[in-house]
Amino acid sequence: KEREKEREKERESCWMSFAYRRNYDSDKNDFKSFFVAYKADKKDVQPKYMQILGAVARREERVVTLDLGDLVEHTGSTEMAAAIEHNVLRYIDVISKAIDEILFDEFDPLMDLRDPNDFLIKQHYDRALAANEASGGATGNTRVQRESIKLPPALLRRYELRFSRS
Numbered sequence: 001k002e003r004e005k006e007r008e009k010e011r012e013s014c015w016m017s018f019a020y021r022r023n024y025d026s027d028k029n030d031f032k033s034f035f036v037a038y039k040a041d042k043k044d045v046q047p048k049y050m051q052i053l054g055a056v057a058r059r060e061e062r063v064v065t066l067d068l069g070d071l072v073e074h075t076g077s078t079e080m081a082a083a084i085e086h087n088v089l090r091y092i093d094v095i096s097k098a099i100d101e102i103l104f105d106e107f108d109p110l111m112d113l114r115d116p117n118d119f120l121i122k123q124h125y126d127r128a129l130a131a132n133e134a135s136g137g138a139t140g141n142t143r144v145q146r147e148s149i150k151l152p153p154a155l156l157r158r159y160e161l162r163f164s165r166s
Contacts, residue, residue, distance in 0.1 A: 035047070053102055065163070088163070
């Protein structure tokens with residue numbers, strides 16, 4: 001019985017050291033720098049993932065595939081890739097937030113009013129702008145519009161995140 005308790009403590013400490021010692025905000029910032037800086041080949045002019053995110057922003061792509069081999073190559077360690085493999089759902093959220101921030105900061109939003117989702121979001125933007133103007137706030141600022149809308153980020157995303165191994 002005592003041996004079982006020792007094994008359980010061992011498993012728990014291993015899991016706790018892995019799962020609970022992650023700083024997800026730091027990881028999000030690491031992913032942002034990875035997306036902005038990683039070049040698959042030294043000859044590349046633009047970073048690999050910024051090309052993909054640009055295509056997502058222009059609505060040419062709907063899938064962002066993160067190659068864990070690229071991540072290992074960039075960081076020089078398998079720690080982050082292992083963390084993703086052990087906690088996929090949490091890292092989908094963390095990486096999606098990093099991508100959202102990059103898309104928000106680096107690319108202008110593309111609104112296609114033929115798309116029902118974009119049409120509804122535009123209506124929310126217009127209402128938020130009207131409320132902002134009525135309260136004496138700034139007018140006509142797209143950034144103010146995007147910041148004032150209170151919709152879950154998952155509804156605003158136009159991509160899906162996938163992982164692959166190389």
